[in-house]
Amino acid sequence: KQEVTQIPAALSVPEGENLVLNCSFTDSAIYNLQWFRQDPGKGLTSLLLIQSSQREQTSGRLNASLDKSSGRSTLYIAASQPGDSATYLCAVPSGGYQKVTFGTGTKLQVIP
Amino acid sequence: DAGVIQSPRHEVTEMGQEVTLRCKPISGHNSLFWYRQTMMRGLELLIYFNNNVPIDDSGMPEDRFSAKMPNASFSTLKIQPSEPRDSAVYFCASSLVDHGNQPQHFGDGTRLSIL
Numbered sequence: 001k002q003e004v005t006q007i008p009a010a011l012s013v014p015e016g017e018n019l020v021l022n023c024s025f026t027d028s029a030i031y032n033l034q035w036f037r038q039d040p041g042k043g044l045t046s047l048l049l050i051q052s053s054q055r056e057q058t059s060g061r062l063n064a065s066l067d068k069s070s071g072r073s074t075l076y077i078a079a080s081q082p083g084d085s086a087t088y089l090c091a092v093p094s095g096g097y098q099k100v101t102f103g104t105g106t107k108l109q110v111i112p
Numbered sequence: 113d114a115g116v117i118q119s120p121r122h123e124v125t126e127m128g129q130e131v132t133l134r135c136k137p138i139s140g141h142n143s144l145f146w147y148r149q150t151m152m153r154g155l156e157l158l159i160y161f162n163n164n165v166p167i168d169d170s171g172m173p174e175d176r177f178s179a180k181m182p183n184a185s186f187s188t189l190k191i192q193p194s195e196p197r198d199s200a201v202y203f204c205a206s207s208l209v210d211h212g213n214q215p216q217h218f219g220d221g222t223r224l225s226i227l
Contacts, residue, residue, distance in 0.1 A: 036218075049214075098145075100157065100216075103154075105154070
């Protein structure tokens with residue numbers, strides 16, 4: 001059974017800092033890995049999807065890397081802004097490429 | 113473009129009552145997912161459909177839970193009878209499944225409270 005762990009559970013940083021969120025998974029035979037953002041009272045918004053054949057994906061100030069062999073992914077946020085404050089979740093397929101297991105998330109607070 | 117639409121946004125009802133949650137996926141998407149989110153267990157997949165057909169319902173907690181997708185633009189998740197431990201936020205998501213892996217798009221959820 002796929003298990004997904006995210007560290008840290010919560011993070012508070014001053015505005016402008018670069019930061020890294022971590023995601024680890026136990027079964028490295030994955031099709032892809034997704035990073036999502038969840039704002040309070042809202043659903044999840046897909047940020048980046050990395051295919052199993054890729055090592056990283058970039059979107060604006062976000063960069064996600066994937067190391068399948070070690071069962072790890074990182075989400076790098078450059079020059080953090082207060083608007084980045086949210087909970088970030090990673091998700092990996094578990095028993096089929098559509099059935100995903102989510103991590104417990106990292107709650108990020110960027111202080112102005 | 114309209115995203116995934118869920119209704120109601122909030123539902124408060126008494127134990128034993130029937131609860132029906134509704135979802136309208138993004139037009140053109142052929143996969144639909146129902147999730148439940150709680151503080152204790154995080155986000156859990158309950159069931160998903162491809163082309164209106166249930167593919168995996170192994171996450172449905174009990175026979176009290178049932179889901180249907182009568183057509184490509186509508187799905188329901190029903191709980192009968194409801195219990196206090198069913199209190200959670202229920203999300204619906206949809207995606208387009210083709211030869212590649214596509215991200216899931218989530219609705220804003222239904223916050224369910226069973227008294």
